[in-house]
Amino acid sequence: MTFANPWLLLLLVPFGLLYFFWREKKFIGYSSLCHVKEPHGFKRVVIRLFKPIFFGIIFFLIVAIARPQTRYYNEETALRGREIILSIDTSFSMTGTAIETIKKIVGDFIKKRTNDLVGITIFGTDAALIVMPTMETQLLEKSLERVQASQAGYQTSIGEGLFTSITALFEKEMGKKFTIKELRNSINKEYLADYAISFIKEMEKRDILKNKLIVLFTDGIYNIGISPDRPLRLLKRMGIKAYVVAVKASDVTGVDPEVAAQHIMELQEAVESTGGKYFHADNFDEVARFYDEIDRIEKDKIVIETVSKKKDLFIYPALASLFLLLTSIFIENFWIRVP
Structure with a gap:
């Protein structure tokens, strides 16, 4: 006292x-x-x-x-919901119809998320965090309006988009103990290095791995950056599901058709290994199933704000x-x- x-x-x-x-x-x-x-x-x-x-x-x-x-004691403002990162492919191949299709689906998705925290990342040659997970629907919609093809470069790095989405989910929890650079290096191997394992155990200890997920909007074809299966392997180990809403590319991808088909198949397998699913945006029924699938995910406690009080x-x-x-x-x- x-x-x-x-x-x-x-x-x-x-x-x-x-x-x-x-x-x-x-x-x-x-x-x-x-x-x-x-x-x-x-x-x-x-x-x-x-x-x-x-x-x-x-x-x-x-x-x-x-x-x-x-x-001093901590007082939490919390609710029951999900924490979702929407990762949007803005490479050159998304020019025109593809990016507009994605923005339409994402816009409808945001409106349906009443008690969920939603964040947005984009990726092309590089990846960037546009909006941290928030319940501010207007902020998300305004940010989505400004998303354009080639905004983060002309090439496609799905792996970087996934990794940036992971760090967006855990940025507050990483603190000084973990760095983005070290975590990226530790997953960009044939196996998860000790640093990544230590990160996973720390997040498990804090009991913050529930009700988090990542939704990827892309054509599924990558030509630069780390392989998507590596951040997806990290998600699988943490028990976090990843979903893909696949959009048909509007323009050339710069990837041989056979290689592109192989990339799509590998991405689908890696996504499904996390417990997530692969949907096709050009199929209205599949988009509807995507919405239903997210709604079925169990809600859990989300801490909106922690204030120290006396x-x-x-x-x-x-x-x-x-x-x-x-x-x-x-x-x-x-x-x-x-x-």
Whole structure:
């Protein structure tokens, strides 16, 4: 416990001296009713309590105005929902119809997410975080309007888009203990390195892996950056599902058709290994199934804000002082009588 005005506790010093002198009866003499016959029994005990009660009133009053408080505690604002990152392919192959199809699906998806935190990343040659997970629908819609093809470069790096989406989900939790660069290096191998395993264990320890997912909007063909199966392997190990809404490319991809088909097949297999699914945007029924699939994912607690607060405790000594005051009034008016 702490005090907001601890210097006011100095008032207890003269108060303590006054109480000491009263106990020792070192007061200057004055006329009194000491020769009047004192009452006996319980009434006598009650009358003798009058002065201790008076000092109790002053003591608790001083403590109250010093404002006792608890130490800082965290107060969470939370709700039940999901945390979703929408990762949009903005490479050159998305020019025209493809990017407009994606924006239409994403726009409809955002409107359906009433209690979910939604963030947006984009990827082309590079990847970028556009909006951190938020419930601000208008912010998401305005940001989506500004998304254009070739915004992050002409080539397609699906792996970078996935990795940026992962860091967007855990940016607040990474702190100083984990860095994006080290985490990226630790997953860009044939296996998950110790650094990545340590990251996973820390997130599991904090119990923050539930109700998170990533939705990828792309043609499924990549030609630069880390292989998509590596960040997807990390997601699988953490128990986080990834989904793909596949859009047919509007322009040339710069990838041999056979290689492109192989990329799409590998991406579909890697996504399904996380427990997610692969949908086709040109099929209305599949898009509807995509919405339903996300809605079926169990909601969990999402902490929106954590605020450090102190709780005031002055009410308790104030009530004690008031109680003693009322008691003294009762004693003075109903028990103390001068014959």
